Amino acid sequence: MDYSFQPLAFALFVVITAITLFISVLAARRIRTASHYYVAGGGVKWFVNGIAFAGDYLSAASFLGIAGLIAFFGFDGFMYSIGFLAGWIVALLLIAESFRRIGRFTLADALVHRFKSKRVRLAAAVSTLTVSIFYLIPQMVGAGSIIQPLIGLPYEVGVVVIGAIVILIVATAGMVSTTYVQFIKGFLLLFAAFGLTIGVLIVSGYGPVDFVSNIISNPEIVTPKGAVVSGEVFMSPGLKFKNPLDFASLALALFLGTAALPHILIRYYTVPSPSDARKSTVIAIGAIGAFYILTLFLGLGALYFRTFDPANENLSAPLLAQFIGGEAFFALISSIAFATILGTVAGLLMAAAGAIAHDIYTEYLGKNKRGTNTLRISKVTAVGVGVIAIVLGVLSKGQNVAFLVGLAFAIAASANLPAIICVLFWSKTSERAILGGIATGLISSIALILVSPTLMGTSALFALNNPGIVSIPLGFAVTIVVSLLDGKKGQQAK
Amino acid sequence: MAKGAYRILLPTDGSIPALAATKHAVELVKKMGGRLIVLTVKEPKPMMPLERLAEDTVLMRAERFDGIEYAKRLADQENVAIELQIREGSVAGEIIKTAEELDVDMIVMGSSNPKGLSGFFLGHIADAVIKATPISVTVIKPNQKDILSIKENARAFIVPTVEPVAPRVGDGMKFKVGLALFFAYALGYMGYTVLGAFNKAILSIRLMGINLGLIGGMTLIFSAILIAVMYNWYASRLEKRSGIA
Numbered sequence: 001m002d003y004s005f006q007p008l009a010f011a012l013f014v015v016i017t018a019i020t021l022f023i024s025v026l027a028a029r030r031i032r033t034a035s036h037y038y039v040a041g042g043g044v045k046w047f048v049n050g051i052a053f054a055g056d057y058l059s060a061a062s063f064l065g066i067a068g069l070i071a072f073f074g075f076d077g078f079m080y081s082i083g084f085l086a087g088w089i090v091a092l093l094l095i096a097e098s099f100r101r102i103g104r105f106t107l108a109d110a111l112v113h114r115f116k117s118k119r120v121r122l123a124a125a126v127s128t129l130t131v132s133i134f135y136l137i138p139q140m141v142g143a144g145s146i147i148q149p150l151i152g153l154p155y156e157v158g159v160v161v162i163g164a165i166v167i168l169i170v171a172t173a174g175m176v177s178t179t180y181v182q183f184i185k186g187f188l189l190l191f192a193a194f195g196l197t198i199g200v201l202i203v204s205g206y207g208p209v210d211f212v213s214n215i216i217s218n219p220e221i222v223t224p225k226g227a228v229v230s231g232e233v234f235m236s237p238g239l240k241f242k243n244p245l246d247f248a249s250l251a252l253a254l255f256l257g258t259a260a261l262p263h264i265l266i267r268y269y270t271v272p273s274p275s276d277a278r279k280s281t282v283i284a285i286g287a288i289g290a291f292y293i294l295t296l297f298l299g300l301g302a303l304y305f306r307t308f309d310p311a312n313e314n315l316s317a318p319l320l321a322q323f324i325g326g327e328a329f330f331a332l333i334s335s336i337a338f339a340t341i342l343g344t345v346a347g348l349l350m351a352a353a354g355a356i357a358h359d360i361y362t363e364y365l366g367k368n369k370r371g372t373n374t375l376r377i378s379k380v381t382a383v384g385v386g387v388i389a390i391v392l393g394v395l396s397k398g399q400n401v402a403f404l405v406g407l408a409f410a411i412a413a414s415a416n417l418p419a420i421i422c423v424l425f426w427s428k429t430s431e432r433a434i435l436g437g438i439a440t441g442l443i444s445s446i447a448l449i450l451v452s453p454t455l456m457g458t459s460a461l462f463a464l465n466n467p468g469i470v471s472i473p474l475g476f477a478v479t480i481v482v483s484l485l486d487g488k489k490g491q492q493a494k
Numbered sequence: 495m496a497k498g499a500y501r502i503l504l505p506t507d508g509s510i511p512a513l514a515a516t517k518h519a520v521e522l523v524k525k526m527g528g529r530l531i532v533l534t535v536k537e538p539k540p541m542m543p544l545e546r547l548a549e550d551t552v553l554m555r556a557e558r559f560d561g562i563e564y565a566k567r568l569a570d571q572e573n574v575a576i577e578l579q580i581r582e583g584s585v586a587g588e589i590i591k592t593a594e595e596l597d598v599d600m601i602v603m604g605s606s607n608p609k610g611l612s613g614f615f616l617g618h619i620a621d622a623v624i625k626a627t628p629i630s631v632t633v634i635k636p637n638q639k640d641i642l643s644i645k646e647n648a649r650a651f652i653v654p655t656v657e658p659v660a661p662r663v664g665d666g667m668k669f670k671v672g673l674a675l676f677f678a679y680a681l682g683y684m685g686y687t688v689l690g691a692f693n694k695a696i697l698s699i700r701l702m703g704i705n706l707g708l709i710g711g712m713t714l715i716f717s718a719i720l721i722a723v724m725y726n727w728y729a730s731r732l733e734k735r736s737g738i739a
Contacts, residue, residue: 075708079690079711093675093679093721179541209702214702232700235698236697247691249692
């Protein structure tokens with residue numbers, strides 16, 4: 001599809017984005033500087049945090065990626081919505097409160113509280129960094145995608161320009177108050193999805209169930225890629241995942257990945273008590289769940305009105321907005337997508353910067369006991385990690401952002417979750433087991449992605465696109481077996 | 495005004511400007527005779543650790559001093575009557591509210607005067623207080639020499655970082671209920687996934703105008719929300735009963 005510069009849409013985009021950022025800053029300032037009658041006070045901290053969780057979590061993948069996947073592959077795309085939410089049940093019931101009780105800065109802090117081991121710290125930091133980078137790539141792909149129809153710039157230029165702006169905002173000023181950016185963004189995203197859904201239903205003239213039912217009953221659907229299938233086939237599993245194990249692998253990675261994402265985990269430290277951590281998670285589940293139900297209508301709406309770009313799945317939602325509400329609505333949705341990317345990138349860069357500045361620089365290398373240097377190192381880290389993500393984002397042209405995030409989930413679930421679960425709940429866990437588990441999960445998941453069909457096409461050595469179903473059990477197995485072996489050795493030594 | 499009735503409110507967060515203000519306020523109360531009211535406001539601000547670090551650096555709180563202890567010691571040395579107030583809420587709002595409630599004659603506070611973008615992001619507490627209160631405000635801005643001398647003098651008041659004690663997790667009724675709910679949900683999710691992967695025909699069955707696959711997916715989404723709300727209700731009730739937050 002050819003895109004040309006749309007001056008009105010672009011001007012609106014800039015204005016709306018500026019207003020959004022300004023409101024975020026204002027909200028953060030208010031809490032400090034406004035007098036008592038403006039401020040809601042202490043009672044809502046878990047509410048703010050809960051919506052901020054949603055803001056952190058609902059990245060470009062959820063908004064741009066899932067809508068695209070549903071428009072292109074029907075049911076298989078919706079599986080992402082189901083899995084992305086299901087992961088929060090693990091976070092709520094197993095991780096949230098326990099995790100809040102221990103640790104104080106990063107994932108590594110939580111893991112070393114048992115072992116006081118520098119090597120565990122280093123492993124956790126490396127894992128945090130890797131997952132953050134893999135999660136950043138799709139955000140950059142999303143950034144490049146939205147700029148295309150807006151300014152008519154080529155994708156690569158879009159990634160570099162928008163990526164650089166986002167990193168600049170985060171690294172210079174944003175570190176002071178990202179929580180409120182996430183909070184505002186979480187609301188905006190819900191608002192956007194709700195508005196688009198209403199728009200789809202009004203323009204199509206159907207009720208919500210009738211709309212979906214109409215698509216299922218359609219005997220001939222021409223998919224964006226040009227294939228002709230019946231509505232029944234489109235809304236059943238199998239269009240994207242030809243291999244059933246790929247479907248299962250994705251489902252497992254999404255379910256177990258959420259609770260192991262470093263940028264989500266560090267947010268648990270922002271609330272004062274474990275019960276606040278739990279309440280925040282409940283708010284997040286409500287907001288995120290509502291959003292994912294709406295994604296079905298965004299995706300199917302893009303298919304129904306045929307507002308998609310066959311070359312770029314990620315544009316389905318913005319193009320749908322353009323069709324329904326014209327340039328103004330298109331600009332609004334694009335700036336919300338931008339705010340979404342900005343917010344998620346902020347959270348990810350903070351997690352990565354924490355790993356380098358706190359875990360590696362301050363704790364592992366034992367340098368500097370004063371905060372100033374840590375802050376400088378974290379800003380440098382943020383820029384460095386951001387640049388890596390931009391380069392990889394340019395290379396990932398044409399990939400669906402939700403698919404890419406699915407890979408980050410698989411890595412997080414393989415490398416981090418076995419360590420977190422075992423440290424929290426199993427007293428026999430040994431230091432070597434944690435090290436081995438993190439290394440195994442990290443290396444196996446990345447190696448399998450490198451030899452997957454995504455990167456090697458038909459000559460792939462590994463048949464599945466998502467490595468989760470192999471690498472997650474492997475991570476758990478190594479952690480458990482090494483712990484048991486170490487336990488036996490310990491008994492013999494006695 | 496009669497000597498001895500003068501009341502000064504001193505908000506402190508342990509930052510260097512606040513410590514400078516403390517010194518000034520103690521001297522003032524000593525001269526006028528009266529009482530020093532020391533206020534600390536706890537901010538209910540959900541912040542990530544790096545955000546906190548960034549903010550502390552800008553506001554000159556990089557070394558965390560215990561503002562209350564510092565004021566106590568200083569007041570003790572100078573024989574000044576002191577009263578402590580600890581509030582929770584928005585900083586500026588609580589300062590104004592406390593000043594009005596306690597009917598003080600003056601507020602003495604430090605200004606970190608954060609500059610540039612950080613100042614824009616954080617706002618100026620002293621500015622906000624001056625704007626919104628009818629009470630006189632004295633703002634202390636320490637210069638480079640003051641900062642160095644305060645750092646030297648306040649060394650004894652650095653708050654030690656406390657290593658968190660490793661707690662026991664995994665016992666108690668709440669955890670068991672959580673675990674049971676988790677397994678119930680995991681089972682449902684697994685069943686759905688296995689059907690989606692290996693028995694697509696079942697998910698294609700038409701029902702209520704749509705198909706089983708969509709109904710199942712929606713059910714999983716709604717039951718996640720339901721489980722979250724139920725679990726939270728149960729856990730909050732347990733906490734209320736046992737009195738532990």
